[in-house]
Amino acid sequence: MHYIMSASEYLEIKELVRQVIQQYVMNQYPWGVITRPLTPVSMSILFVTYIMTIAMLALSLIQIAVLVRYSMIGLRYTKNPRRRSNTVGNGAGFRKLPLVSILIPIKNEDAVTIKRSLQNIAGLNYPRNLIEVIYISDDPEHYVNSLIEYVEPMVRRLGLNVRILRREDNTGYKGGALNFGLEYAVGDVIAVFDVDTILPSDYLMKAVEALFGGYDAVTAVWKGYYTVSNSIARLMKFMYDVYNETFIRGRFLGGGFPAISSNNLVIWRRVLSSVNGFCRCTGEDLDLSIKLRAMGYRVGLLDSVVYCEVPYTYPSLKRQFSRWLFNGIWNMKHNLRLLLSSKGTTVWEKVDGLLWMLQFPSISFAALSILITVVLSIIGVLIPPMPILFLEITNILIAFPLIIALLSISKYVGYNAWDSISNAVKSALIMVFLSFPMLIYSVESLLTDDWEWVPTPKGTSFQHAIHRNALLQDLIHEILAISILVMVMIVLVINKQLLTTIYIASIVAIMMYGLRLIVPQNH
Template sequence: MIWQVSILILYTLSLSVIFIFSIGQAYLIYFYLKTSDEHNEEVITPSVLPIVTIQLPLFNELYVTERLINSVCNLNYPISKLEIQVLDDSNDDSLILTANIIKQKIAEGFNIKHITRDKNIGFKAGALQHGLSNAQGELIAIFDADFLPEADFLHQLIPHFQNPNIGMVQSRWGHINKNYSLLTKIQGFGLDGHFTIEQTGRNKANLFMNFNGTAGIWRKQCISDAGGWQHDTLTEDLDLSYRAQLKGWKFKYVEELTTPAELPIELNAFKSQQHRWTKGAIETSKKMIKEIWKADVGLKKKIFGSLHLLNSYVFLFVFLTSILSLPVLLIKNNSNIPVIYFQLLSVFMIGFIIVTVFYLIANFSKKDSFKAFAKLFPMFLSVSMALSFHNSIAVLEGLFNFKSDFIRTPKFNLSNIKQSFKDNVYINKKLPKSFYVELFLFVYFFLGIVAAFYYNDYGLLPFHLMLFLGFGILNYYALKHQLVKN
């Protein structure tokens, strides 16, 4: 009886934590809808254009470097006002390729510098800080290797800096290869929710928001005032964002400007990115939560800033809820626990409804059809829940100070499913150890489906079906990509 009660308490606690975070999402939905009809303030291009330094942090980007540099050099901005820093920590053949491309651009008249370091200290954050010390521009634009800024990017964002309190302006991410596969469609679907409801809601509600690491512009003074780029977390962008805003700087999110980028098309690359974002957020929360609550920023900003930084812990509670759901089903049908307890748990369905509304609104904001949403949302939710195991490991690593390197996400420069990444030199050619755990979990939740029919109890059946599907998709792509690589 004690172990049954313990499981039910832990299960209820996990559901309660997820519910609390979903309420936070509901608030962002409310404010997004409240402000969606408001006209953005009119911004006028300054009469004197500022000098802009564009930083391009690179590490072994053999397939996308030329595309990136060409895109940046095609920006509609006076060459005399533009400095391009290629911050190259590469240690492979891409270093020579990049050097040759830069020589060509210098011959064309661009002020472009190839900046390398003897030691890759601090990874991306270290490279950005190293370049900042010699940057000529008062504004610093940053693009990761997989991004392709539109020609008018600078003209769209620079006018916002006429407000002297603005320290950073962020554009929305687009996806050049969203239709490559189901995996990329799921990623794009999730990111669209973040860049529609979350970023807009936080910004409009005057809450803390974050620079997304790329496709944005910083005021150089803001970076310096906040203490510069620091590499004690894996999410240097989130860390600097909070330090800057706690110094009083304001951020601006411009949803109307989309900067196209490449989504990871290989499962290990996608999971590596998820691991870095999740673990880094935990590290940043440990570093910044106390600072938020000591600051004079108002209770609302403290609460929602905390929810923002602690959001990655949800993965741990989603995984706990998932694992415990099968024992809960067995307890319900093989114990004397009052049935009303299990019926009361249905209140947590409100959280699922909030998540559904969240992504439904994001879908409609992009003028996608309900039919497209109905097809993709269950897949997205299933994979997101299945990723809770992988991301829970990242949460625990961040929580218990397990240090790891900044693992870059391999780029492919592919947009057509007929194009193979078999010869990509950066991808991991081995099945990760997590594959075997996820295969076990695939079977585990199949047993949950069987149990539903055995007990004639279908309350958790949709939940187990989605987990079964989610782990099935992850296992499918793990095996499929393994066959492609070999």
């Protein structure tokens, strides 16, 4: 026998729903719409959770809004590269060319990668007698000696002045290695590259031209390339090619914080000496950027693009992103006061500098929001308070122009519509998958200044990395997160919380698909 609702009952329910919606909109539900009575303990948990949620959503809203602006600027550039206002290296005259010392830290690099680096430097249209190349190695002595024997015939053939120096005290991370190389460098101009950096032939000439034009240090937008093709490598190339037009070019052209990329830095030696060289930390490029601007030095963006090798495996990608996350938090702990109190930076540079430091820790927001949703569902929150719901909707709405701008940029840098959409979706999925370990690393980075610096495998060393790393061990955080979510989903099913069960199930499905993405097949 089926029950049929009467007209009066229908009207009563309709009126009740209308009143609830009206009261909710008028913010008369300070704890949100709750399905069960709140205890003092649950109220305390809700208070802390809501404070965290509001802070997270507010920061996310600011970051997305800023990126919308930078992406629009990056889009205008990619549509018309001849509009080069605020870029440097386009026609200023210079005096007698200076000697340039190129510093390249290396560790566990194979001979093929060193060879490619030397060939690229030899292709620069800068007088070879005014270039010295210094590789700084933390490798064992026998390996460094074998590299020296390998490059000597090539160096003579290319006509380059090259030295490979070995550090016995390999402390101080990348900054310590660069300072060691500085002790042996004799050039008035110091250039810092990664061993996998591929430079256009006019890069060094443009950089020196910009220094004589009034800039104290210059850098350039960097994009990706790969020597081994697989799904992770292709995805990372897309992300670097497209997103750096926003994060780097858009930021520079938009008057934001001029963050230096240590894979392509050219700076006057006297300027570098005035800030006591590089910090003995992994985030030496961001540390240098803050100190240069705090002292009023000008940092410029070259109208040029360099290319760097992308990670080939998910574990390498995770290490790279975790290192960048640690760099941001380290600088926030040690240099935020310097940035905010600096008279050499604009108010916007101060704000944007903080946003730059928080960009990689913010990846953990996806995991944090999932955990918050689980907590709220356990307490019985059906709909959060109006201010939180408003921030959530605003975040979603403001993300649309950012997505459209990024997809448009991808078109102008050479990707078709299907590849753009496919890669954009995959990158979002990977970020959700990555957000759980990033949340753990964020907490860890706040508690310690010690971090294991692991260089991203390059060239054929990728093959060794596959066999060396136990994939299960590298995925411990992600597998643990999936297991916990599955257990929570089972509990929710038992308690008949259908909506939250569907939400958690969708997250588990996303992460399971993410597992497919992170086991690439080589082509």
